[in-house]
Amino acid sequence: MNISRRTFLLTGLAATGSLAIGISFADDKVAAMPPYPHASDTDLQPNAWLQVTPDNRIIFQFHKAEMGQGIMTGLITVVAEELDVEPATIIRQFSGIHPAYLNPQFHLQVTNASSSMITCYQPIREAAATVRMLLLAAAAKTWGVPAGELDSCDGMVIHAGSGQKAPCGDFVHMARSLPLPAQLAFKSPDQYRFVGKFNRRLEARDKTNGAAQYGIDITPAGTVVAVVVRCPHFGGKLKRFDAAEARVMRGVLAVAQIDDSAVAVAATHYWYARQAADKLHVEWDAGVMQGVSSQTIAHAQRTALDEAEAAAGLPVAPGSLSAEYTAGYMAHAPMEPMNATVAIAGDKVDVWVSTQAPDIVRSAVARSLGLAPEKITVHGCYLGGGFGRRVIADVAVDAAKVAKQIGKPVKVIWSREDDLQHDAYRPAVTSRMYAELDGGSVKSWRFRIAGDSLIYNLIHVLRPVIFPPAMPDAEVEKIARKKMETDDKNIETVDHPAYQFGQTKVDQVFVQSGIPVFFWRSVGHSFNTFFLESFMDEMAHKARTESLAFRLKHLPPDSTESKLLKLVAEKAQWGRAKKGRFQGIALDRIKGAIVAMVAEISVRKKAIRVHRIVSAVDAGRIINPDIARSVIESCVLWGMSACLHDQITIKDGRVEQSNFHDYAVARMDETPAMEVHLVESDRPPVGVGECSVALVAPAIGNAVFKATGKRLRSLPLKV
Amino acid sequence: MVKIEVNGEQRILDVDPAMPLLWVLREELQLTGTKFGCGVGLCGACMVHLDGVPARSCSTSLAEVANRRITTIEGLASKVGKRLQDAWVDENVAQCGYCQSGQIMTAAALMASNPNPSDQDIDAAMSGNICRCGTYQRIKRAIHAAAEAGASGENVK
Ligand code: FES
Numbered sequence A: 001m002n003i004s005r006r007t008f009l010l011t012g013l014a015a016t017g018s019l020a021i022g023i024s025f026a027d028d029k030v031a032a033m034p035p036y037p038h039a040s041d042t043d044l045q046p047n048a049w050l051q052v053t054p055d056n057r058i059i060f061q062f063h064k065a066e067m068g069q070g071i072m073t074g075l076i077t078v079v080a081e082e083l084d085v086e087p088a089t090i091i092r093q094f095s096g097i098h099p100a101y102l103n104p105q106f107h108l109q110v111t112n113a114s115s116s117m118i119t120c121y122q123p124i125r126e127a128a129a130t131v132r133m134l135l136l137a138a139a140a141k142t143w144g145v146p147a148g149e150l151d152s153c154d155g156m157v158i159h160a161g162s163g164q165k166a167p168c169g170d171f172v173h174m175a176r177s178l179p180l181p182a183q184l185a186f187k188s189p190d191q192y193r194f195v196g197k198f199n200r201r202l203e204a205r206d207k208t209n210g211a212a213q214y215g216i217d218i219t220p221a222g223t224v225v226a227v228v229v230r231c232p233h234f235g236g237k238l239k240r241f242d243a244a245e246a247r248v249m250r251g252v253l254a255v256a257q258i259d260d261s262a263v264a265v266a267a268t269h270y271w272y273a274r275q276a277a278d279k280l281h282v283e284w285d286a287g288v289m290q291g292v293s294s295q296t297i298a299h300a301q302r303t304a305l306d307e308a309e310a311a312a313g314l315p316v317a318p319g320s321l322s323a324e325y326t327a328g329y330m331a332h333a334p335m336e337p338m339n340a341t342v343a344i345a346g347d348k349v350d351v352w353v354s355t356q357a358p359d360i361v362r363s364a365v366a367r368s369l370g371l372a373p374e375k376i377t378v379h380g381c382y383l384g385g386g387f388g389r390r391v392i393a394d395v396a397v398d399a400a401k402v403a404k405q406i407g408k409p410v411k412v413i414w415s416r417e418d419d420l421q422h423d424a425y426r427p428a429v430t431s432r433m434y435a436e437l438d439g440g441s442v443k444s445w446r447f448r449i450a451g452d453s454l455i456y457n458l459i460h461v462l463r464p465v466i467f468p469p470a471m472p473d474a475e476v477e478k479i480a481r482k483k484m485e486t487d488d489k490n491i492e493t494v495d496h497p498a499y500q501f502g503q504t505k506v507d508q509v510f511v512q513s514g515i516p517v518f519f520w521r522s523v524g525h526s527f528n529t530f531f532l533e534s535f536m537d538e539m540a541h542k543a544r545t546e547s548l549a550f551r552l553k554h555l556p557p558d559s560t561e562s563k564l565l566k567l568v569a570e571k572a573q574w575g576r577a578k579k580g581r582f583q584g585i586a587l588d589r590i591k592g593a594i595v596a597m598v599a600e601i602s603v604r605k606k607a608i609r610v611h612r613i614v615s616a617v618d619a620g621r622i623i624n625p626d627i628a629r630s631v632i633e634s635c636v637l638w639g640m641s642a643c644l645h646d647q648i649t650i651k652d653g654r655v656e657q658s659n660f661h662d663y664a665v666a667r668m669d670e671t672p673a674m675e676v677h678l679v680e681s682d683r684p685p686v687g688v689g690e691c692s693v694a695l696v697a698p699a700i701g702n703a704v705f706k707a708t709g710k711r712l713r714s715l716p717l718k719v
Numbered sequence B: 001m002v003k004i005e006v007n008g009e010q011r012i013l014d015v016d017p018a019m020p021l022l023w024v025l026r027e028e029l030q031l032t033g034t035k036f037g038c039g040v041g042l043c044g045a046c047m048v049h050l051d052g053v054p055a056r057s058c059s060t061s062l063a064e065v066a067n068r069r070i071t072t073i074e075g076l077a078s079k080v081g082k083r084l085q086d087a088w089v090d091e092n093v094a095q096c097g098y099c100q101s102g103q104i105m106t107a108a109a110l111m112a113s114n115p116n117p118s119d120q121d122i123d124a125a126m127s128g129n130i131c132r133c134g135t136y137q138r139i140k141r142a143i144h145a146a147a148e149a150g151a152s153g154e155n156v157k
């Protein structure tokens, strides 16, 4: 890979895969590939992922973020298969940052967009096959036998003919000097011991006994704790503050303004810092967002849609169907609150943070401290959830600023209140759909949506890593606005619906609210799949056709989509719900996965109770079936939690919710029975971490219509 | 100075007695298995046992636990606790894992008083524990599995 002139591509961020943003990297002058992480002079390490030591240990450099999606086990299973060793015997190390690990979809070392398995499967198979072939070649040379007669299993090289057998480690020294194999041989799938069979999450034990370390658990010696009091109004500023009372409180070490909208309180313990922060007297300038509320934002979106419709002037046929749908803001609220630890020693900086994007952290911290990114080391750890939130480096920058000001290593911990009020949210959007039916078929379908631009916000998040540090704000803003023209996140999935409609027309308008928005598990699907799949049922109703039959009518008969719909209908006993129970169906295609779902619900006194959710999923070749199932269950619960509980609302340019009492999430007692049916597939593996989120809301909404006759057109759902 | 007993060890602490036990455990005693999730008693990530009874350590002051027996996930050594941990591993419960110390502590307390809980018992006992990864179905399954292992006298791993 030529890394001297890297270009940042947004290809993978675009659903169509056709959008290249073409922004040059700030570190344009990186010359050569640095040494591989944790390199040694004695190990066999022909690539950035794998090491074999002379004493026969296999070490895997884990370059992704393990945030619950199971990618650590997934990648190691792929390695174990090619090396023919038990996955649990492979030693796992957090790799740190290296150019070999750039996610080819984003040209960043980022774990997002369900992209890990899609992008890593082949390179990691190749890495493992290379190691195996080098070891066999070295053994062949040592023993004077053809490499083709050798086999390796469970860390041993075996020559069946002569009965010779020796640990792989014995050949490491010689293998180091051999050329890389010209052609790689892979294990054939019918020989697989682990892929498609191995079902044990490798870090499971550490996650049941308190041993797993998350960012918040790592405390280097001498670290103090800080909390940050930030202006609650987006875009607002700090006017003045009085810290006299706070400063004299027990444990308090320092109170300092860290930027134009925040004050930090550092103390020996979190509790002392928090207590003192409560005693700060702060005056905010609410700024330009003062009068902005969820209502004014929705109104602006509707007005923009009215104007766009008037400008388009498309005819509306008599008897056609139209509807307006909306979705509210949502916070990510991962279980581990935002936190980061920064230690500055001279011009060397260490950062410990649960992050999906260590290189964004590195550049963001570097920019805030006025240092080169190479001076910053970002250490790996487990993440207490990510869901898109941990692509943003804001809390690491907070910690860098405090560490610099007080001259001590510092851990900044945001409270849950900070987390909910200073997230970047799933956008609130308004959409309108229009359909003309002809003999029970959709003759034409139009879709228009208004909302904030995710790409605009993404450019700002990526700023430290894609632009030179000195680029003026105005220039960044100009580029971010320009990039909105190529933003297709708000039309994800509807821009290429699975269904065959006669004519389709999809349009969007951006209405910039000033509320920070960002990628939230399943992104544009999280609202568009709800809109499209609910409207499918509206159209089916109008056509007097049953929901499943109406969908099948608009799909190629032998498509995977049709097969999955039929499969899920069969597994869920579609159309045969018990008395008082009602079913809804939905379909989604996301990041290479195809999912069909049936939800079974009842409604009592306006309360929706979900009893059962059945999914049928094609996610390509499945590496770890039970882990995949567990993650798909997680998707379902996430989707259900979001559509049946609270949303984030805005008043005076600030978030009204503050903790799990007013931003409630799903709990044990409302968990439905979940069934996941994975179908055999010969496609290469894809990610499942988002695949079954977005269709939960329409499946439930469609069932609610059957139960009550009421069509729910807003997220979250309220009867 | 406040004296407490954590995982069988006596500890004498020189911090504000009003400090929540959560932060005493995490920052004074480096017992980081007990997690901070909401800070106000809403999520259960900080669950510990006080004399065997489940308690949210974020909402329990150090003063309140003076001279009491505190058990954290690191010190969960009961047979029931071990069986639960084994079942958690077998059922692939943990995803991000962040909530799971709290889930297991709550489940262990439930099973200490009710060795074979019904679905309803589990819902009632466990609904104070949030899991953002949505692992509830597997938690329930793991509790049933641990109960069965206990009933059949299966040895812990
Ligand atoms: S941190 Fe104690 S209940 Fe949430």
Ligand code: FES
Binding pocket: A068, A335, A384, A385, B093, B094, B095, B096, B097, B098, B099, B100, B130, B131, B132, B133, B134, B135
């Ligand atoms: S496993 Fe992630 S919050 Fe429960």
